[in-house]
Amino acid sequence: MQVTMIVNGDEVTREIEGRLLLVHFLRDVLALTGTHWGCDTSNCGTCVVWLDGEPVKSCTVLAAMAGGHEVRTVEGLAVDGKLDPVQEGFIQCHGLQCGFCTPGMLMTARALLDRNPDPSEGEIREAISGQICRCTGYATIVRSIRWAAVNAASEVTS
Amino acid sequence: MQVPAPFEYARATTVDEAVALMGRFGDTARLIAGGHSLLPMMKLRLANFDYLIDINDLHGELGFIAVEPGVVRIGALTRHRELLDSAELAGVFPIFRDAERVIADPVVRNRGTLGGSLCQADPSEDLSAVCTTLDASCVIRGPLGTRTVSMADFHRGPYETAVADGEILTEVRFPVRDRGGSAYSKVERRAGDWAVVSAGSAVWLDDGGRIADARVGLAAVGPNTTGIPEISATLRGEEPSDEVFARAGEIAARSCEPATDQRGSAEYKRHLAAELTVRTLRTAVARAARGEA
Numbered sequence: 001m002q003v004t005m006i007v008n009g010d011e012v013t014r015e016i017e018g019r020l021l022l023v024h025f026l027r028d029v030l031a032l033t034g035t036h037w038g039c040d041t042s043n044c045g046t047c048v049v050w051l052d053g054e055p056v057k058s059c060t061v062l063a064a065m066a067g068g069h070e071v072r073t074v075e076g077l078a079v080d081g082k083l084d085p086v087q088e089g090f091i092q093c094h095g096l097q098c099g100f101c102t103p104g105m106l107m108t109a110r111a112l113l114d115r116n117p118d119p120s121e122g123e124i125r126e127a128i129s130g131q132i133c134r135c136t137g138y139a140t141i142v143r144s145i146r147w148a149a150v151n152a153a154s155e156v157t158s
Numbered sequence: 159m160q161v162p163a164p165f166e167y168a169r170a171t172t173v174d175e176a177v178a179l180m181g182r183f184g185d186t187a188r189l190i191a192g193g194h195s196l197l198p199m200m201k202l203r204l205a206n207f208d209y210l211i212d213i214n215d216l217h218g219e220l221g222f223i224a225v226e227p228g229v230v231r232i233g234a235l236t237r238h239r240e241l242l243d244s245a246e247l248a249g250v251f252p253i254f255r256d257a258e259r260v261i262a263d264p265v266v267r268n269r270g271t272l273g274g275s276l277c278q279a280d281p282s283e284d285l286s287a288v289c290t291t292l293d294a295s296c297v298i299r300g301p302l303g304t305r306t307v308s309m310a311d312f313h314r315g316p317y318e319t320a321v322a323d324g325e326i327l328t329e330v331r332f333p334v335r336d337r338g339g340s341a342y343s344k345v346e347r348r349a350g351d352w353a354v355v356s357a358g359s360a361v362w363l364d365d366g367g368r369i370a371d372a373r374v375g376l377a378a379v380g381p382n383t384t385g386i387p388e389i390s391a392t393l394r395g396e397e398p399s400d401e402v403f404a405r406a407g408e409i410a411a412r413s414c415e416p417a418t419d420q421r422g423s424a425e426y427k428r429h430l431a432a433e434l435t436v437r438t439l440r441t442a443v444a445r446a447a448r449g450e451a
Contacts, residue, residue: 001167018167018210021197024159040160040201042194043350045265054239054268060197061269064167065190065212108265129349130263 003067008076023047025063034074045131048104074103085152095144097135109145162200169212181324192269195278230332234273253340263350282352282378290385291358291375300325313382337363339446341438353378357434361442379414398443407432
C-alpha cells in the first residue's frame with residue numbers, strides 16, 4: 001500500500017506493507033535513525049515521536065496509521081542548526097550517559113514544555129514516567145528538562 | 159524484531175463505513191483505535207487478522223464527553239488523556255481522574271481509548287472496573303441498528319465481549335444521581351503496570367447522610383472486572399462508618415476469585431480487595447458529603 005505523511009515538515013510518500021510499524025518506517029525506510037527502537041512493547045519509550053503534536057510510542061503505531069498526518073522526530077528538534085533548549089539542557093546537565101533513551105526523552109520533554117513551560121520536578125517525573133533510562137540517570141534528565149524551562153523559556157518557539 | 163503477521167489495512171471515515179467494512183470481512187477483521195493492546199498481541203501472534211480497520215478518523219464522531227442532566231455520555235474513541243484532562247468529567251465522576259492517573263503512562267494515554275479498553279476485556283483493566291462501578295451501559299452499533307448492553311452483560315469472559323462480528327462499540331453511558339461520590343485506587347508493582355488489584359467505589363447519600371446506594375467494582379481478581387451486588391445490599395441504609403466499610407471489605411475479599419500469579423498470591427489479593435474497597439468507599443463518601451460528586 002502507499003502511504004503519504006509529513007515528517008519533520010517534509011511530505012514523504014512510500015510503498016509499504018500494512019504491518020510496518022512507524023518506528024521501522026522512520027528508521028529503515030526514511031533512514032531517520034535518531035528515533036531509537038528499544039523494547040518493542042511500548043514500555044521503554046525510546047521510540048517516542050510526535051503524531052500530530054502528541055508524543056506516541058512509534059513501536060506501537062502502524063506507519064499506515066500515520067498516513068495523512070504529521071510526524072516529528074528528534075531530527076526535527078533543532079532549527080537551522082540551533083539546538084532546541086531541551087537538547088541544550090541535556091548537554092549542560094549531563095542528561096545522557098549511554099544516550100539510548102535520549103531521543104524519546106527529548107521528544108517527551110519538548111511536548112511537556114510546550115504544554116507547561118514551567119513544570120515542577122514532580123510534573124517532569126510524571127511526564128517521563130513512561131520512559132526508561134537503563135543507566136538510571138533520571139536525576140540529571142529531570143535537571144536537564146528544568147534547565148530548558150528555566151534558561152530558555154523565551155526561546156521556546158518550536 | 160516483533161512484527162505482526164501480514165494483513166490488509168483499511169481506514170473507515172464514518173461509523174457507517176466501519177460497520178459496513180466489519181460486516182463484509184466478518185471475523186477476519188478487527189477494528190484498531192489506539193492499538194496499544196491489539197498491536198502487542200499481533201506482534202506476539204496471539205492475535206492474527208486478515209484485515210485491520212483503522213477507526214482513528216472517527217474521533218470527530220466518537221471522541222466526546224457529554225455531561226448532561228441525569229447522564230454522562232462518552233464516545234468510544236475518547237482517549238485516556240481526554241478523560242484525565244476533563245475537569246467537567248472529574249466534577250461529576252472523580253473516579254475517572256483517580257483511575258486515569260494510574261493507567262499506563264502519559265504517552266500511552268495519548269493513544270489508548272475508552273472503547274478499546276472495554277473491548278479488550280482484560281480482567282485487570284482499570285476503565286472496565288470504573289464502568290462496572292458506575293453501572294455503565296454500552297451502546298453498540300451494527301448493520302441492524304443500535305443496541306444497549308449493561309456492563310454486567312458486556313464482558314463475557316477474559317478478552318470476550320458482547321460486541322459481535324460486524325459491530326462497533328460507539329458510546330458508553332453513565333447514569334448520574336444526586337449526592338454521589340466516587341473514587342478509585344490501584345496497587346501496582348511499578349508505575350504504569352497492570353493492577354495487582356484495583357477497586358472503584360461509588361456512593362450516593364440520602365438527605366440524612368445515610369448511604370442510599372453504593373457500588374464497588376474490582377479489577378484483576380476474576381475473569382472480568384467484578385461488581386459485587388452483596389456489598390450494595392449491605393451498605394444501603396447504613397450510616398457511613400469505618401465499621402460499615404470494613405464489612406464491605408470483608409464481602410469483597412470473599413466474593414472475588416483472584417489467582418496466584420507473578421503479581422502476588424491469591425491471599426494477598428484478597429487482602430488488597432478488602433483494603434482497597436474500604437479506602438475507596440471512605441473517599442467516595444467523603445466526596446459525596448462535601449458535594450464533590
